[in-house]
Amino acid sequence: WVLVGDHKQLLPIFQTLDIKDKKVQEKLSIFCYMLDKYKDRSVWLRRHYRSNSEIIGFSSRYIYEGNISPVDKCREIKLNIKSYPKDMKFLNPDIPVVFLHVDGMESMREDGSRFKESEAKLATRIVKTLKGLGVKSEDIGVITPYRAQRDYIKELIKDDELEVNTVDSFQGREKDVIIFTITSTEDMSFVEDENRLNVAFTRAKKKLIVFGNAKSIHEKHKLLSRFVSYVKERGGYFTA
Template sequence: MSMLTVQYRMHELIMKWSSEELYDSKIRAHPSVAAHVLFDLDDVKRSSSTEPTLLLIDIAGCDMEEKKDEEDSTLNEGEAEVAIAHAKRLVHSGVQASDIGVIAPYAAQVVLLKMMRSNEDKLKDIEISTVDGFQGREKEAIIISMVRSNSKKEVGFLSDRRRMNVAVTRARRQCCLVCDTETVSSDKFLKRLVEYFEENGEYLSASEYSNE
């Protein structure tokens, strides 16, 4: 008899990718959470930012290449700006800043995101951390900045399945992936993640967040 696990945290679309990819489709969402969305929360308005459960913001073709810092950690300024711009839209729609988390796999990107957060008083309660910093915890909305964007299509340790699974499944009601789909799709596992978001969620070009 196969074990079926019921989880009480995530919307079923967030959970389903993880369930199929890593758990043989043996995880189910409890009916109390299976369809919950951001605009069900008190004082949150229904908007184009709060409606999607899965949102892919693509920086491909937007001239947002990654860079290295002095410690050889990777960062991506343009992508960080897009992640912060989406967080701002959520707060503007009534989502509490403390209900939003931003996850980046690279320490340099976390530092950069925190600097950008400090310029915006209404964002000060947003939590920004590496994947490991969010282990075992959850937020209503999670924004993942994947950082890598390069002509060689190198993804580094983004292809670590366990880590990416932890990042996506921290989200209860919305998971937003900010990435260069051309770079990350060079890895088969990440390509399936991108395709899952494209098929089951909303797709936006990062250019829609410029000037914010």
């Protein structure tokens, strides 16, 4: 028999057990167990059929150890817009991966879930601009680690055809454009999970726009800091 999967994306959720230790989660995953036990029989499926090469390039280098690359038909795919506002140069189709530095702190809802007004409003503005340029609602996705941020953005956008959801709910999904609002600046534990970030980074086909507080990221998050540097090297770093 053949077992196929991706242990670098979200691991199984055990509803009857309170497990936060990733190593314990991996031991309880059949796929991870078999991969560890039969390493000599494992085979990489190296061809990637979704994203522009610069979008998948980060995950390929830092998460998949260089083991995947896009097929030719995906390598240079770009967002099909002919123009963009002067104050939104980051929408340039020739820049597939963007990081937007957004100042400010997040707030916390009564249930402990976090939201950040400045990022929510920026996501809404970008969405409305893209739609005005001819990008369909169903081709845009907005993702965030927090339910409070998801709910706030949904209220602002008011578009049932445009998917706004948490990272966990977006696994297996894909969109031409993904906007990922990191939201948190203080406690970044929820985005420390490499698998969760990998899901967020690999949903986009043509354009990935990530925003958060770059200073906080460099101080507190190694993998995200690498992502910001990766984007800077490709001319995709902007300040909102």
